[in-house]
Amino acid sequence: PPRSAPPATRRAPPPPPALGPRAVCGACFCAAFEAEVLHTVVAGRLLPPGAVVAVGASGGKDSTVLAHVLQVLAPRLGISLRLVAVDEGIGGYRDAALAAVRRQAARWELPLTVVAYADLFGGWTMDAVARSTAGSGRSRACCTFCGVLRRRALEEGARLVGATHIVTGHNADDMAETVLMNFLRGDAARLARGGGLGSPGEGGALPRCRPLQLASQKEVVLYAHFRRLDYFSEECVYAPEAFRGHARHLLKLLEAARPSAVLDLVHSAERLALAPAARPPAPGACALLDGLNRGRPRLAIGKGRRGLDEAGPPRDGEPERAPAPEAVPAF
Numbered sequence: 001p002p003r004s005a006p007p008a009t010r011r012a013p014p015p016p017p018a019l020g021p022r023a024v025c026g027a028c029f030c031a032a033f034e035a036e037v038l039h040t041v042v043a044g045r046l047l048p049p050g051a052v053v054a055v056g057a058s059g060g061k062d063s064t065v066l067a068h069v070l071q072v073l074a075p076r077l078g079i080s081l082r083l084v085a086v087d088e089g090i091g092g093y094r095d096a097a098l099a100a101v102r103r104q105a106a107r108w109e110l111p112l113t114v115v116a117y118a119d120l121f122g123g124w125t126m127d128a129v130a131r132s133t134a135g136s137g138r139s140r141a142c143c144t145f146c147g148v149l150r151r152r153a154l155e156e157g158a159r160l161v162g163a164t165h166i167v168t169g170h171n172a173d174d175m176a177e178t179v180l181m182n183f184l185r186g187d188a189a190r191l192a193r194g195g196g197l198g199s200p201g202e203g204g205a206l207p208r209c210r211p212l213q214l215a216s217q218k219e220v221v222l223y224a225h226f227r228r229l230d231y232f233s234e235e236c237v238y239a240p241e242a243f244r245g246h247a248r249h250l251l252k253l254l255e256a257a258r259p260s261a262v263l264d265l266v267h268s269a270e271r272l273a274l275a276p277a278a279r280p281p282a283p284g285a286c287a288l289l290d291g292l293n294r295g296r297p298r299l300a301i302g303k304g305r306r307g308l309d310e311a312g313p314p315r316d317g318e319p320e321r322a323p324a325p326e327a328v329p330a331f
């Protein structure tokens, strides 16, 4: 005879509810968040006392939170802050974001400097780059160009204001997406450079760090919410084209299966190290601008494509050349 189901009391008990984070009020959450950032900065020796720190201010939530937290911590760290915003020349996006940065600077009484691609890069704006890389409309390559040029622009802006260090608002989710993207593209150069909380300033560049790199996106949003921070929350008009969107989607799936996936990826990148000789150079701003000025913008990006150097792109029949070594500090 079929065996009857065991009585309910004999069934294996359901697994205990996962031990979630301790519930805390908004004030305690913010205090804990600030303490964690302080710990990241002090333990990592990211910003020494006396540092003049240029905060890359995009108007978005991460850099808004970063600037605010660093302002709270500045007396304890013994640092002073300058906001540096880059105007990439993206119609319908950057002007509104810059307006948010201006409001922040006024509210927090922090000096703000705005540097523009058009002034730094011979008239090139991101909209012009997008037209050039795609022929018409928007292009997937846009974000690659923008990332390299922005890094250069931030360096220029930071030097302009006499900064000794640069900080950006990248959070743990941003970093995990970047690690995934670099793996998926087999981009050993960026994988090798991407780990750690920042770079000490190779090749004469200013030291850079990401004090929010161990904070999740959710924590950043919560902090902004509890501190009632005013930030610009729209996505860049070129973002829907970017490969990053796929990495973000994949990361969400991974996180659903393994909640620690984001921080695991961040820590994986920290532990990754390639021998210096195995590091292919990443394209720098000069190589990208050279490609744009020659009307061959895609040459300087991408693995396996023909690189640019002083002698110009390879001609038919010539062997493939690696991209030119960076003429600017490592990005």
Ligand SMILES: Nc1ncnc2c1ncn2[C@@H]1O[C@H](COP(=O)(O)OP(=O)(O)OP(=O)(O)O)[C@@H](O)[C@H]1O
Binding pocket: 055, 056, 057, 058, 059, 060, 061, 062, 063, 064, 084, 085, 086, 087, 088, 150, 154, 167, 168, 169, 170, 174
């Ligand atoms: N236009 C800009 N000017 C100055 N710094 C910038 C600019 N865009 C980005 N950054 C810096 O790089 C970090 C990461 O860039 P990302 O593209 O994720 O910025 P975002 O999404 O526009 O804004 P945020 O990251 O501040 O929420 C920012 O947190 C900021 O510190």
